[in-house]
Structure formats: C-alpha cells, structure tokens
Amino acid sequence: MKPILPAALFLLPMLTAAVAPSEGAQPAEGRKLAKATFAGGCFWCMEAPFDKIPGVVSVTSGYTGGHKKNPTYQEVSSGSTGHAEAVQVVYDPAAVSYKKLLDVFWHNIDPTVKDRQFCDVGTQYRTAIFYQDEEQRRLAEESRAGLERSKPFKEKIVTEIVPAQEFYPAEEYHQKYYQKNPLRYQYYRAGCGRDARLKQVWGN
Helix, strand or coil: CCCCCCHHHHHCCCCCCCCCCCCCCCCCCCCCCEEEEEEECCCHHHHHHHHCCCCEEEEEEEEECCCCCCCCHHHHHCCCCCCEEEEEEEECCCCCCHHHHHHHHHCCCCCCCCCEECCEECHHHCEEEEECCHHHHHHHHHHHHHHHHHCCCCCCCCCEEEECCCCEECCHHHCCHHHHCHHHHHHHHHHCCHHHHHHHHHCC
C-alpha cells in the first residue's frame, strides 16, 4: 500500500519519459557478472540509487521472500503472499564490490523499523538483504555488525539477512518508474517522507 494518493494516480500513465539504461559501466566482454538482492521498502525508490553506480549493469524491481509463485503486485500489496518488494542488482564484481552495494543499500533505508518503510506499512515493505552465497552472507553480516558499532542513531538495526529465494520481476509499469513518471515519483517520495527520514537517520 502506498497511501499518500490513490494507487490509480501512480499507475495510470500521465507523464512518460524516455527510459535510459542503468548509468553504471557495462562489463568487459566475457567478464562474469553477479547478482545482489535487496528489499528496502518501495522498490521505485530503490532503483535509482543503484542505477547510478558504475559497475552496475541492471536493476530490476520485483518480489521475493514469499510463498506464492508468480505473484502480482495486487497480491503482494495485500500482504498475503509473504513477498517483499525488492530490487535485483546485476553488477560487475571487477568494477564495483558487494561491500559498496551494501553501503548504498543501508544508506537508502531506515533499518530501525520492522515491517515498515516510511509511509508504507506491512511485511511487503520489510527491509532485508537476500544473500546469494556464503561470501555475500559473511559480508552482509560484517556490514551490519559494523553499523551497529558506528551507527549515528540509537535504535537497534532490525534488517534481516536471509538466503535468496526466487525473484519475480514486477510488472513492466513498475520498472524504472522514477524515469517513466518523474513528477509523480518525486511527489510520492516527498509525500512519503523518505528523504526527510533518511536525513534524520543518517545525517548529511
């Protein structure tokens, strides 16, 4: 649920911009790519930060961590499938490290709240790191432990670190929403209080 305005206002096309590919550098031919999966509340708001990173090849909005195959947005939004809105990041490990992706993830969420991000409430908006292998698990746990020691906020970090499950890409109208509908995206982001809360949690 995105309660700032009726869902139809966001989902019906009104202002459409050309959708550019990820701004990150493309991998050298033959170089092996890797995947990273993060849940940080509304997936519209998690695409842009990763798209900007050199070495990121693509960012896809979708659903993971649930029990129903091929869920729809309406099903996930109801909270009945167990999925979280998430982004799957395909990246070139030779150009950008998983540690860097973790840092971007942490600084774009509020890790102190359970089953909620900003104005969006429900298990589908929980924060989580879905690790693909043991190395990602180790790095994710190290990054969370490091934040617990150095965090600028008092609250406990409640973000989950769990094994990756099947990732289902969201419907096409969700992909690159921030580029397709920039005005409504910015209105939603501001109305949801996302940037104000991120500044409050992390500072400048």
